[in-house]
Amino acid sequence: MPAPNSFATFLIIGPTCFFLGILFSNFPYDYNVLWATPPDREPYYVILEEHLRFLYNSPPIISRILHISIAVGILGFLTKLYKPSEANMLFDGAALVLYLSGITVYITNVVKGLKVINAGIYGNMELIEGETLASDPAAEADDYISREDTLRVFAASNTILALVMVGVLVLQAGQWYAQRKEDAEIEAMNKADKEKKAAGKKKQ
Template sequence: MDPTKGSIFKTYDKPKGYSASNSFATFMIIGPTCFFLGMLFSSFPYDYPLLWTSVETPAAYYDQLETHLKFLHASPPIIPRILHIAVSVGFCGFFIKLFKPSEANLLFDGASLVLYVVGVIVYITNIVKGLRIVTLGVYGVPEGDTEIVVGREDSLRVLAASNTILALVLIGVLVLQAGQWYAERKDADEAAKFEKEQEGKKEAKSQKSGGHVTRSASKKKQ
């Protein structure tokens, strides 16, 4: 039985140069994702005392964290522009891979794109909003028509938790891309193994038919 039949990676004839463009698009996704993870890792020392320790955080630490976040939010315009360009590069990578998609692209890249969009939403709705609140210093204001009041400490904890959630989402993108690479590599190995077996069978059959013709010709000569 042909193992390539029914494979999610053989649903259509891939155009010439597909593998090269697909690899480059994968790099366009992994590069920005790792870039964002590096940024979040640099914030981990600030987030760790708020989320991962049972020791009471001193009030002076919140003042220090506020100063850091205000400085981060007041960075020159080129900094957020570079960040937004990196986000756009990631989206371009997904669009390239999902152009004329196979089932594999829809499975792995589609799920990766969903996580990537979730990460962007978390960044806009939680992180950017949290940085603005910290910069303005407006805490304890009810949100909308609700009576929920979030103080300074809770706001900083929510911001730290948002960083953690975003990191987990981005790790999910990398896991899915790695899973796609492994599945494609496994499928290619099985296809190569099948082709090698078929070539071996053809050679054995040709040798057998060649030997039969030789014996027939020798009998005619006798």
């Protein structure tokens, strides 16, 4: 098995750790909304809402840095999977699936959730150029997602993303361990082969 491209591995691990850092910085906001059971959660909902609105309205450079980091991670995977070995297909292929799953969660849950929370419009409603569409009151009553549920789904999405990123790191570590193990076995086999050849020459 050829040695994995260390620079490409760095391109994967660097952004992954960066994303985990972002998620960890959000964990204090998510904890009391999703995990703890305080008597009154309302103050924590308000804090999380204000935090997410602040993030959504941050300067464009913030989102651009995040998207560049996502692209760097994809570049690392494409580099490692160019003319892939069997181990690359196993470890990097699975890690890429996890990484793309994380991007999907980010687009479908995080980005849309930020837009909904920033607008303060919850439930089965869409804003199209300032117009609220809620044509069927019965459907609205059935499909309505409350403010609390929206915030809890957002916090749960962060947890899912954290698990996905940890999975990417575990697979990269697994590839490194498998490579080291195989290298050690090959070295031991070569050493034993040399010893046999040396013993054969002595007998002659």
